[in-house]
Amino acid sequence: MRAWNESALRALQNQNSQWHPWQKEQLKTFLLHGFPHRKVENWKYTNVTPIAEQAFSFGENTDADIADFILPDAYRLVFINGHFAPRLSDLSGLPSAVQMTSLKNIQRDIQNELAIKKDYQTAFSLMNDALFQDGLFLQVPKDCYLEKPIHLIHLSKPTASLTMSQIRHVILLEENAKAVIFEEYQGTNGVAYFNNVVTQIKVNSAAHLELYKLQQEGDRAFHIANTSIHQNRHSQVTSGHIAMGSELSRDDLNYSLDEAGASCQLLGFYYLNDGCHVDNHTRIDHRVSHCTSQQNYKGILADKSRAVFNGKIIVQPNAKQTSAHQTNKNLILSSDAEVDTKPELEIYNDDVKCTHGATVGQLNEEAIFYLQSRGINRGAAEHLLTCAFANEVVEMLPNKVIADRIQQLVTDRLATPYCQGACCHA
Known part of the structure; x- marks a missing residue:
């Protein structure tokens, strides 16, 4: 933790003119607990020492060419080195009732929405609590269907080594709303940088969300993400996570099915080569009855790459007639590649249909x-x-x-x- 000492972190925190006293407390908590080590079960297969032992600073607010990344017919928000780039963004045609803006613009107004449940906290989410720079704030009102997808482009173009971005997204879908969000992370090869992303989502009754993520960070990048999604009655969420970049990547995806009839589908694919390490942790908490979840993750590994998949399904005592299914399949292209796959079922009700399966094989x-x-x-x-x-x-x-x-x-x-x-x- 020497590289992440309190005085250095306070200096980073003070660079944000919008920071709140709540963030000061989160920094204390982060410094108290420190980074996870491999004796912690959830981090057993992923070593974050390369992050913990290096001192990172915020990247510069610079310009970039996004022509290769533009998705046609979409609303677009662009972040470069963690900084919102309004000149490259495009919200034309956005319905007036929809609030979509840089989180920094309204950070002080939504403090209550920024706190993560302790169940989903990690050292990296605490760090993000204390240091986040900017991100998306989206609120889609009742009965509003966004006909175009929202494209979030995150470009890392560091002008020096050991820069970082601390990004926070807050997404609220009101009753019977519908939205499609596509997050894209791209970065420069050959230089070490660190992206730490937290996404907080609330999907209210009968709302529909499609959430896509494409991670193609640079070959020396560290990418850590923590996403928490709360779903109300008869809401539907489909997520698609694609990872094909970075030196080290960790995605924690946490779903809480809070009211009856909620359903979620998690789709994931990862392709790894060289010495790339990707760790996917999913956690689906069936808290009430008549909810469904489906997970399907697949990976292809070459060279000396390593993949981790840990999928946990929790069925609470009151969650009768739960349907929860999970699969993880891996294709190994090299004798030096390694996969650690760990499905977990934690079931406290007998009236359920739950399955899980994992395979590792060759062509x-x-x-x-x-x-x-x-x-x-x-x-x-x-x-x-x-x-x-x-x-x-x-x-x-x-x-x-x-x-x-x-x-x-x-x-x-x-x-x-x-x-x-x-x-x-x-």
């Missing part, structure tokens, strides 16, 4: 032979099979425009020279 040689017998060379055959494996999840994403974009990115990544050399030999 099917019979399928490769069959394709070769049809005139397809081995490299192309392996590429077809890896893409088919990935697309089983990607094709389940409801928004076609976003799904098509992600599918093309996945296909391109699986056809890189590295993949050709590692798994597509002749």
